[in-house]
Amino acid sequence: MLRIRRLPIDTYPENTAFLLRHANGYSAEQFQALRKIRVTGGSSEILATLALVDDEGIIGHGEIGLGEQAYRRLNLSEGTEVEIAQARPPASLDYVRRKIDGDTLGEAEVGAIIGDIAAHRYSPMEIAAFLVACAGFMSTPETLALTRAMVNVGNRLKWNAPLVVDKHCIGGIPGNRTSMIVVPIVAAHGLICPKTSSRAITSPCGTADVMEVLAEVNLSAEKMAEIVAKEHAVLAWGGRVNLSPADDVLISVERPLRLDTFEQMVASIISKKVAAGSTHLVIDIPVGPTAKVRSQNDAVRLRKLFEYVARHMGLVTKIVFTDGSQPVGRGVGPVLEARDVLAVLRNEPDAPEDLRDHAVALAGHVLDFDPAIEGGKGYSRALELLASGEALAAMERIIEAQGRKPAMPELGGFQHEVKAHRSGRIVAIDCERIAKVARQAGAPMDQGAGLYLMHKIGEQVSKGDTLYRIYAGSQAGLGFGCDCAEENSGYEIG
Template identity: 60%
Template sequence: MLTLRRLAIDTFRENVAFLNRHCTVYRVEDFLGLGRVEVTGGGKAMLAVLNLVEDDAILGPGEIGLSTAAFRHLGLPEGARVAVEHPTPPRSFDLVRAKAGGATLSHADLAAVIRDVAAQRYSKIEIAAFLIACAAFMTTDEVLGLTRAMIDAGSRLTWDVGPIADKHCIGGVPGNRTSMIVVPIVAAHGLPIPKTSSRAITSPAGTADTMEVLANVDVGVERMQELVRTVKGCLVWGGHVNLSPADDVLISVERPLAVDTREQLVASILSKKAAAGSTNLLVDIPVGPTAKVRTQGEAVRLRKLFEYVGDQLGLTLDVAITDGSQPVGFGIGPVLEARDVMAVLRGEPAAPADLRESALRLAGRIIEFDPAVRGGSGYRRARDLLEGGEALRTMERIMERQGPPPAKATLGTLVHEVVAPKDGTVEAIDCYRIARIARLAGAPVDKGAGIDLLHKVGARVRRGEPLYRIHANTRPDFAFARTMAEEDAGIRVNGLGGAA
């Protein structure tokens, strides 16, 4: 038996075990063929990637070290005695091979695969094989089966009130932080809306990243239930409440592969929302030439798939197809986006009008889930709650009850202005390019990094006039962002002379 050690190594959701190369309990060479081990002890078991340590000061010959993610997953205390075994290959992988060969999987087949994925019995290569096999072709019934399997593999929240409203944007448009305005408006109306949100993976900010500038988002289930009872809403990080954990594992492999099919997107979103106990869901699909969804036809096909799976799950679903032709608001990055959100809630004259209008339209549609609200009057009710200050007061109560943020975030002090190369009109803004520049500046890990847009599509600009400002806090990030902006600023100015 080996003595368990927690090593403070962040392996980004991957379970990694470390053995001393001169281990006195096992011949490490016996495990190197598969590169994985099964760690067992105290009635618990976990699969992990194996790495070797050659320095006894880091890990002794009679110890086994676990990365932060692996230690949390196994759930045993430091000093516990554990054994190491060869992992048993998951039987469900035969189903993945069948899917790769063109087979259609039943609900039971998909449930078997997802149970093993959630239990982290699949390696990243095996997960990639499953994702690629599903990306090739999935029937609508398979999408439904995958969604149900992902719901069943994790926790489910229940609420003693109803209906429970929720909102999700499929993403792809920088600065589109409408949820942080919609939630306090809907909660101020009196409709419960416990919003669980993700942190950004490939974007400059997720809702949880931006909300964490203003308040604590690492909130457990009991605290969420209290917030819904007292304030009617919350804005918290969903990773803390174990909703659809298989989805988190799949996403960790999906992103590097750039595999993001509409089938997997629908299963991911609806599994999280159903597991969160939502009964009435608004899905926002922004459409634009550089957004995640590029055409109206693609948006309609996606809407129909959402409606089919949502109906089968018993969700009351409304799908809004919105303008994703350019970033929403002025700020891109957590601190800048939080600034825009609070400016809208406070009714400041300089608040971004597009963010305000988009949030009001979405909030109005959610308010109309309330049986007591007449059809067509939701927008007016949302506007009255915003302009009357009720939404701001509700947001302040949510922030107070969730608690202060873990650290104070301030705007990046390294600033570079990207200027117009000629006189003309801003003709287009590339959402994807702008998001990449903001991420290179350090967002969202550095909450003060990002881009402050100064002009939107249709604006008249003069040569040398700033189009946007890049903010960063570290010189390497600052240099990377500046270099990318110099190669292609992501904004096209139509006029005589060179192009931006």
């Protein structure tokens, strides 16, 4: 028996246990051989990756150290006695090996894999093997099975309303923060819109990252229900309420691998919307030369996959193809994008027109779900709610209800301007490159990091004009961003 010692070490997403290498009455190497151990105390049990410690100041005799994730998931008090044993590999790993060999898996097999992933029985390496195998080939029935499995292993929110709407963009376009404008417009109209969002995977920030600049997003299911009952909508991080929890684990591995296949994307989005209790969903698919979807053929294929899975999951969808040829708005990064959003909601004269127009069009599609609105009139209603200030008022109430931040974080104090290398007209902007520069500068972890774009496609520039300004919270972040921009600014001048 070993006593639990809580160690303030963040090992997300893994459970990690720490054992003293010598003098504990067992051979640590026998556990190290399989790298995983089973930790059991009463009715609580976790599997954890093993790390051996040689410093008795960290772990003493008769103790087992648990990192933050393992300690929270085991849910036993510090000092409680537990037993350890070698962990047997999950049986579902046999299905992963079959997938690696090119087999098509059935619903029960996919369900077993996702169940074990959600229970944190897989290491990141094993999850990566599953993701890469699926990226090689995944059938439409497998995608549906993956979606169902991801819904089944988490919580499901229920709302006392026949119509629960949502809007989601597949991402890939820097600055495309339309959800934070669509949601308050829809809330001002009176429709239920419990918007849950993931954090950024491969982008400089996601909706949850930007909303976190203004308000608390780490909300419980009870708090979300309270806010929606009063304000009709919420803008929260989905990870806290355990909606499709396997997806959050998958995302943590997808992020460094930069994996974002159509099949995994569809399963991720639809599972979270179904789990959030949505009945009607507008999906924004930007199409452009450097977007996630680069051709009309790919857009149609993705649309059909969304429609197939959503239909079988009982979700009404409206798929909208939008312009993904360049970033939306001027800011790229949490603080900069929050400023753009507020400028649009406040109807400021210099607010980004493309962000405003895009958001109003999408809000119109969402409002068209309302049976009380005459067909096609959703756009004019959305425009009215934004222009009148009702959308801004709704956003202010949502921010207040979620927990307003005392002040918006400052922009990064380290700055650099990227100049045009020649005179001419801007003919293209590489969305991937712009996102990479912003991430290298520190976004989204550094909320004040990112880019402010001075020019868009079609505008004339002279040699030496500033194309965009890089912001970073540290000299190192600025250096990484500048090196990335020096290699390729992302702007093509004709």
